[in-house]
Amino acid sequence: MKNAVILVTAMAALSATSAMAADMAVKALPPAAPASPWDLAFGAAIMNDYIFRGITQSDHKPSVAEYQELRYNFNPNLQAYLGLSGESIDFPNHAAAEVDFYGGIRPTVGPVALDLGVWYYYYPGGQCFNTNDPACLPSLPNGNVIKSDLSFWEYYGKATWSVNDSLAIGVNEFYDPSWLNSGAWGDYFSGTVKYTLPSTVHLPFGAGAYISGEFGHYWFGTPDAFYAVPVIFPAGTAYPDYNTWNVGVGFTYKVFTLDLRYYDTDLSKVNCNILTSDQTSNGLESSWCGSSFVAKFSFDLTLGSLK
DSSP states (O other), X not given: OHHHHHHHHHHHHHHHHHHHHHHHHHHSOOOOOOOOSEEEEEEEEEESOOEETTEESSTTSOEEEEEEEEEEEEETTEXXXXXXXXXXXXXXXXXXXXXXXXXXXXXXXXXXXXXXXXXXXXXXTOOOBOTTOTTSXXXXXXXXXXXXXXXXXXXXXXXXXXXXXXXXXXXXXXXXXXGGGSSOOEEEXXXXXXXXXXXXXXXXXXXXXXXXXXXXXXXXXXXXXXXXXTTTBTTOOOOOOEEEXXXXXXXXXXXXXXXEEEEEEOOXXXXXXXXXXXXXXXXXXXXXXXXXEEEEEEEEEEHHHHO
């Protein structure tokens, strides 16, 4: 009789355990939905000067910038993207701003990340200044001339080799069929290097840091008749090529970055005036291409990182 009681008790316990297991199986959470291939990156920045390939775009004045970039990840090694960005500028033709439309793909092959795409620089609200063109306003007070429409297309390819977790080396090629709508082609090639301090280096507040630099060369063709100089260069002459470089250090904290950078070129003040049509120059020499120090504070994040 005692054995029978023990047997019944054991069977009841087993039955209850089975019921609990079944109940837990019924109440188990469903498998997590697969991550969406879509993402949106966005950010903004403020800086004391907007330098683009060694030349100020803001007359050495503060500038603000922002961007949004829609991304689609086909797989971990291939991403497509479409972007829109804007920067405040101070151009000779009084364009309201720089508005950029861009898109491309980013394949990754082992330690090498590629970026292939097209960029459109749009400068709305410009005025033209040229006494030789009746459709334009009188020339700038200093005698320089500029078109009302400076918008242009650019095609680019970039490759970045991650040597290890800290060191990255890159090469970049940018081709402009008509740089600043001048009629002159432009070809910019540069090399970059970036060293990110490893996580074993502990900075205050858990911040990160990096050191980076770039050296580039810009080649140009001959602009159209708008920029021809009567008597001296009636058919126009090629724009001056130049070298440019920058080096700086950056500090990162969560989504924020403070970048401190030195920029310079080998352009003479005369050639700088030829390239820029600087409205603040004396008509012969411009300081827009000289050495500059830029402090830039920015934030960057993605919707995916907020989930």
